[in-house]
Amino acid sequence: MHQIISVDLDGTLLSPENQITEYTKKTIQLLEKKFYFILASGRHHIDVLQIRDILNIQSFMITSNGAKVYNLNNELIFSSDLDEDISLKLCNIVYSDQDIITQVYQNNRWYINNNKIENNFCPALTNLKYQYFDLDNFKFTNISKIFFTSKNYKKLYNIEKKIINCWSDKVNISFSVLGCLEVISRKTSKGHGLKLISNLMGIPLDHFISFGDGMNDEDMLRISGKAYIMKNADTRLKAALPKLEVIESNNNNGVARCLNRMFIKNNNILKKYRK
Structure with missing residues (x-):
């Protein structure tokens, strides 16, 4: 049973214009009632926090590719700086x-x-x-x-x-x-952040679903129970993880469409937002 959804931001959850579409926002808000979310990004914590607030959800945050990890209350639970x-x-x-x-x-x-x-x-x-x-x-x-x-x-x-x-x-x-x-x-990565949250919550990694598009997402995708690669992803990521399903691009609400297909399906609330 899947319990945690981990999603990269740029090139994955965000549109090519670096926006959260209404369809994506409404999809995630519906699913927040059943799942924990992790926003896993190379972006700074301040930027990830802004995006979390746009989504209007509680979430874990893996920021700066895992150098800083925050819990559901926006408290720093892990930090590893460069020498x-x-x-x-x-x-x-x-x-x-x-x-x-x-x-x-x-x-x-x-x-x-x-x-x-x-x-x-x-x-x-x-x-x-x-x-x-x-x-x-x-x-x-x-x-x-x-x-x-x-x-x-x-x-x-x-x-x-x-x-x-x-x-x-x-x-x-x-x-x-x-x-x-x-x-x-070297002490950290997005995958390392997932392991920390897995241990904190007592939820095994095979109950995680992850989405990504860049090489900095590779270890996160490898260790998750279910993982998806964006159509617009780096070709080297697709080559490194050839068995993973490739979903619609971030230009077409790929993450939200996939989650809708898996967990929501024919919800009338979403129809007016879907392009």
Whole structure:
């Protein structure tokens, strides 16, 4: 019997315009009466909290790819930051390269080194206000995530290789989307967050249903009792998990349609919202 639904946000629950559709919102609100929800995202806690409030539900939150995990009461139950020395070295890798934006989540702040829009700079649906950081005056403590965004994918792949070669035993690294390479502590991941919540609630992982589209969702999808991949997902995720069912894209309310088919079906309340 499934009891917990875990869902990624960008590329999965959110539309391509970074919105929660009314159909998705109403579907999740109906299901909240029967299931616990987990919002599992690479986004900062402040952003995930905003999306949770738009949905108007209680939920667990796995944020910054698992570096911060919150319970149903918005209380921090797990935190794992990058080592200070590793953070310093990561920020130095391509700091001067204008084709890449180096971005940092530190406590409740968001730092960047340049704001070139063409480098996939700014996600929509965020309350965070960025600040610039300078390598010479920045304290590299309490950093939950460092990420690199660019439309020069070759450069991002080269960064990934370098980080793996140097610090594979100290960090987890993954692409959330093609142009965003994310680095967190080796001690955590979205899958690790699911295990924490499983232990906390006394609900085995085979009672979890998960949805995702990026490589940062892979371990979460692997350990869940039932898991689905979005049609618009990274091709490498589909190749890594070939046995999982591929559902409609986030452009077509894929998560809500799947949940409706599984648990709600012909509910008249939803018909007027469904496109």
